[in-house]
Amino acid sequence: MSSYKAPDFYQIDDLLTEEECMVRDSVRDWVSAEFMPVIEEHNRAATFPADLIPQLGELGVLGAGLEGYGCAGLSPTSYGLILQELERGDSGLRSFVSVQGSLCMFPIHAYGTEEQKQKWLPKMAKGELIGCFGLTEADFGSNPGGMLTRLDDAGDHYVLNGSKYWITNGCVADVAIVSAKLDGVVRLILVEKGTPGYSTNTIKNKFSLRASVTSELVFEDVKVPKANLLPGVEGLKGPLSCLNSARYGIAFGAVGAAMAVYDEALRYSQNRIMFDRPIARFQLVQNKLVWMINEITKGQLLAWRLGKLKESHKLHHSHVSLAKRNNCWMALECCRLARDILGANGITDEYQVMRHMCNLESVITYEGTHDIHALIVGREITGENAIM
Amino acid sequence: MDIVVCVKRVPATDSKIKVGADGKSIDPAGIEFVLNPYDEFAVEEAIKTRETLGSGSVTVITLGTGDSQKELRTCLAMGADKAVLLDASGLPGGGAGLDACATARIVADHVKGIPHDAVFCGRQAVDGDDSQFPSRLAALLDLPCVTEVAKLELSDGRYRAERDIEGAREVVDCPTPCVISTNKGLNEPRYANLKGIMAAKKKPLETIAVSAAEPATETTGLELPPERSGGKIVDSVSDLVAALKNEAKVL
Numbered sequence: 025m026s027s028y029k030a031p032d033f034y035q036i037d038d039l040l041t042e043e044e045c046m047v048r049d050s051v052r053d054w055v056s057a058e059f060m061p062v063i064e065e066h067n068r069a070a071t072f073p074a075d076l077i078p079q080l081g082e083l084g085v086l087g088a089g090l091e092g093y094g095c096a097g098l099s100p101t102s103y104g105l106i107l108q109e110l111e112r113g114d115s116g117l118r119s120f121v122s123v124q125g126s127l128c129m130f131p132i133h134a135y136g137t138e139e140q141k142q143k144w145l146p147k148m149a150k151g152e153l154i155g156c157f158g159l160t161e162a163d164f165g166s167n168p169g170g171m172l173t174r175l176d177d178a179g180d181h182y183v184l185n186g187s188k189y190w191i192t193n194g195c196v197a198d199v200a201i202v203s204a205k206l207d208g209v210v211r212l213i214l215v216e217k218g219t220p221g222y223s224t225n226t227i228k229n230k231f232s233l234r235a236s237v238t239s240e241l242v243f244e245d246v247k248v249p250k251a252n253l254l255p256g257v258e259g260l261k262g263p264l265s266c267l268n269s270a271r272y273g274i275a276f277g278a279v280g281a282a283m284a285v286y287d288e289a290l291r292y293s294q295n296r297i298m299f300d301r302p303i304a305r306f307q308l309v310q311n312k313l314v315w316m317i318n319e320i321t322k323g324q325l326l327a328w329r330l331g332k333l334k335e336s337h338k339l340h341h342s343h344v345s346l347a348k349r350n351n352c353w354m355a356l357e358c359c360r361l362a363r364d365i366l367g368a369n370g371i372t373d374e375y376q377v378m379r380h381m382c383n384l385e386s387v388i389t390y391e392g393t394h395d396i397h398a399l400i401v402g403r404e405i406t407g408e409n410a411i412m
Numbered sequence: 413m414d415i416v417v418c419v420k421r422v423p424a425t426d427s428k429i430k431v432g433a434d435g436k437s438i439d440p441a442g443i444e445f446v447l448n449p450y451d452e453f454a455v456e457e458a459i460k461t462r463e464t465l466g467s468g469s470v471t472v473i474t475l476g477t478g479d480s481q482k483e484l485r486t487c488l489a490m491g492a493d494k495a496v497l498l499d500a501s502g503l504p505g506g507g508a509g510l511d512a513c514a515t516a517r518i519v520a521d522h523v524k525g526i527p528h529d530a531v532f533c534g535r536q537a538v539d540g541d542d543s544q545f546p547s548r549l550a551a552l553l554d555l556p557c558v559t560e561v562a563k564l565e566l567s568d569g570r571y572r573a574e575r576d577i578e579g580a581r582e583v584v585d586c587p588t589p590c591v592i593s594t595n596k597g598l599n600e601p602r603y604a605n606l607k608g609i610m611a612a613k614k615k616p617l618e619t620i621a622v623s624a625a626e627p628a629t630e631t632t633g634l635e636l637p638p639e640r641s642g643g644k645i646v647d648s649v650s651d652l653v654a655a656l657k658n659e660a661k662v663l
Contacts, residue, residue, distance in 0.1 A: 027426060042482060043609060046489060050604045084606030096606035106606070 028056055028112070030283055031290075034321045039328055040101070047098060048105040054083055055113040063114050064373050066235040070228075072116065073235065074196070081151030085110065085121050087129035089269075093145035095129070101331030104276035108327070111277030112284045115383035116236030118277040123192045124148060126270035128155030128201050131212055134265070135256030140214065144199065156197035158188035158241050159263045165190075166396050167412070168203070168210075169260055173243065175206040175213060182206070182253070184215065184222075184246040190390070194239025195224045201254075202241070203263045212262045214252040221246035232386040234379075268341050271391045272334065275347035276327045278387060279320060281380045282355035286316045288377060289362035292369075303365070312361040319354035326350060342404035349397035352388040359384060413468040413566075413588075415458040416526050417492065418519055418533040418549065419451040421476055421483040425538055429636065436634050437508050438539075447483040450534025452601035453594035457564060458532050459491040460599060469493045471526055475515055477501040481617060488612035489604035495617040498522055503624050512540070513628035516548035522620065523553060528589055530571075535560045535593045546593035556590045562597040 030052065037045060058079060066073050080086055084096040089103035098106070103125075111118035129148050132140055147153040164170045173186025184204055194200070200215045200222075215222055225240040254262070290313055293304035303309045326347045333339040359381035363370040370377050388394050399411045423429065424444045432439040447455075458470040472487040473496040474480050484495035498518060500507025510518070523531060531553070536543040543559075550557030562581075563574035571586045576595070586592075604612075646652045657663040 042485065043613060046482075046485060046604065046609050046612075047606055050489075050606070050609065054603050082605060083603055084608075088606050096610055098606060098610065102606075 028052075028060075028284070028287055030112075031286055031317060031320060032324075033317050034324070036321075036324050036328060040105075044099070044102050044105055047102040048109055051083065051085060051106045051109040052112070054079070055109055055117075059113040059117060063117075063235060064376075064379070067114070067116075067379050068234075068373065070230070070234045072120065072196070072237050077151040077154070080121065081149065084149075085125075086151055087125040087133070087145065087149050089125065090129060090133045090145070090149075093133070093141055094149040095133075095145065099331070100272070100334035101328065104273060104327055104331050107273040108276040108280035108283075110280065112280035114235050114379065115277065115281060115387050116233045118273070118280070119192050119233060119236050119387075122270045122273045122277070123157055124151075124155055126273055127157035127266045128199070130269050131201055131254055131257075131262065131266050132214075135212065135254040135262065137251075137255060139251070140254070144214075153198040154193055154196055156191050156193040156200050156239070156241070157263075157266065158191050158194070158200050158202040159267075160188060160190050162187070162189040162240075166393060168263065171203060171205065171210070173202065173204040175204045175211060175248070177206070178247070181250055182213065182248045184213070184243045184248050186243050188241040190227070191239045191241050192233075193237055194241050195226050196237050200241055201266075202243070209258050210260050210262060211258060212254040213248055214254070215243070215246060215248055216252075219246055219248065232382045232384075234382075264341075267391055268344055271344045271348040272330060272339075274387060274391055275330055275344065275351050278348075278351035278355040278384070279323045279327055281384060281387075282316070282320050282323060282351075282358040285355075285359050285362035285377045285380050286313070286320055288375060289313065289316070289365040292366050292375075296367075309365055312365055316358045316361055319358065323347075323351045323354050340404070342401050345392065345397040345400040348392065349394055349401070352384060353394060356381065356384040356388055413461060413465055413529045414527045415461060415468065415470050416523050416528040416531045417451070417454045417458045417470060417472045417487070418523075418531065418545070419455065419472050419474050419483060419487060420448045420534075420537045420539075421445050421474065421480040422448045422537050422539040425449070431634050431636060434505075436631050437505070438634065445479065445483070447486050448534050448537045448539075450536060450538070450594060450596070452534075453596065453598045454532035454534050454592075455487050455490055455492060456599045456601040457592075457594060458530075459602075461530075461566065462493075463491075468529075469527075471496060471528075473498065473519065473522065473526070475500055475507065475510070475519055475622070477506045478619075484617055485609075485612050486604055488615045488617070489608040490602055491608060492615075494615060496522065496526070497617065497619045498622045499619050500622055502621055507622075509627065509630070510625070511627040511629045511631070512542050512544035512548055514625040516545055516552055517625040518622050519545075520549055520552035521625075522622075523549070530588055531555070531591045533591070533593050535595050546591055550591035553591065556586050557593070558584050558586050558590065559593040560595040561592050562595045564592065564598060 087095040088098045091097045175182045198217050221244045223242045227238040296303045330347045362377045403409050424446045427443045430439040462468045470492040471494045472492045475498040533546045558573040560575050561573045565572045573584045575582050
């Protein structure tokens, strides 16, 4: 298959700065050259291409939106665009980078002590240390405030008990940023791999995000030094601000996945001959392709505007909810249409569409489900809280 | 060691080329432009040299218009220290009529003013493909020149260059300063990493308006290759051989 050609029907590139284009193109080229040749075999084997982590560090995508500590200090729009390109490769790759940057490095950067920042951030930016983020529990997904994991003050240290579920990178992480209740208040605390009582289990047999490690974290009377608490935040605001940062990235990332399957379906339709003509010449096929480019274009503009709102400090979390919700939905619909255009061929992993489709079933659910984001936007516009 | 690298903005090799209204240049609309792939080897080699020696500088220079700043920024993001745009936008057609001879004259005039222990350039630009520039530049600068270099080692101020020739590899010894044209295999060009891209914004990019130089040749026309016509089904091997011999005339 010839090289990927990213759609830009509305010349949205004209809205981007030279730096934003360069950053995006650099990551796009890396994904094409280094990631695309290996993704299908990793997806089949249900493994993450861990040997590429040093390259991700060298490229500078880990914690790329943060300032200092070896991070690239990109603008929010540039950061979003790199996630778009990574998810064009695979949602698992984008998840890895989102978790490392938005869910782990971001809270250390925003709420950690100087010692915590110096200890973790430079090595995490290089990919030498991997993080995971433990918020969700098996029985507390959309309602994180109900979490059972707790911290108890034992004088010179805390004792952590509980478990976390659906944790990306859990088994491979050197450090977990765990949400737990201390005296009934949610706090974020760093738990290092190898601490007695801290164990992980791999969640196996996934249909989705196969090229990404998903785990359970178990804490049984884990002694955690008091210095590991992130002092800068208390309450659900801590983990939710991390999620907001990650959801921002997903709004861009989903556009990348949609672009990947659109590009594949477009090429296929131009080359696939049926009734002695390329199927692109059929009205019903064109209608599907037009639906896709139409929604991708809208998704690009939503994501772009999200970046500008963030840059001008006008971003509200309901703006992120609207874009995350719309773009995951439209990307998943694009996958279904693209698979249809590819006919039977679309169900094999010779083509990427089913991989993206299955991945997006996770992406539309994690970091706030489609419905929860509707309720967040709904609460914002009506002033009525329908979440609980 | 101070190295000057000559680079060019060219259409990406998978671009669909259309002939412009003048019938002798390409229509740039809808074409993605990139740094000439052979120049990437030159930029990488220069940056590697500076990193290995721990001193020196890398200056990239191009002849083009304001659009070429993008490719210069890419070189700066890879790690070059300084960029010079020889701005031809004041010339007829934005310098479109400049051939390799005129281009080399203009670039040589400016390279003379930049300290250089070596000048690197790609073996050819993948748009014009005439491979004349490196040799012409060396002649105008009165420097020795090794072309199409696939391996390069520096010691005691001399280069040991290896180049692939028909059926063999030639080893050439060359003093500095010199002009080296770079070939595939010389190195693995790095990606412009994100920190490099951020740093590139603060690096100097100087624009110098240039005046015309006398070309030696003139491009009078540009035509696309003929469209592939439909295939033909033949009934037997002997028909195939006959068709290849008499119709396609390839046997």
